[in-house]
Amino acid sequence: MHQKQKLIDAGLKLMATAKMPDALRLSGLRHLCNILNLRAFVGRIRRSRSIRHE
Secondary structure, three states: OOHHHHHHHHHHHHHOOOOHHHHHHHHOOHHHHHHHHHHHHHHHHHHHHHHHHO
16 A cells, blocks of 8 residues: 555544544644645535536
């Protein structure tokens, strides 16, 4: 498994835990989760724009 995929998997596992902020601070994966949140946000914007243009 590639290092990037391992980091993504670790980030997704951390997002499923209740103590996400503490876990992110301790693990240094805050940047990765910010990227995942940004991608989700951009996806929502694109979907809302396509609905308005129909």
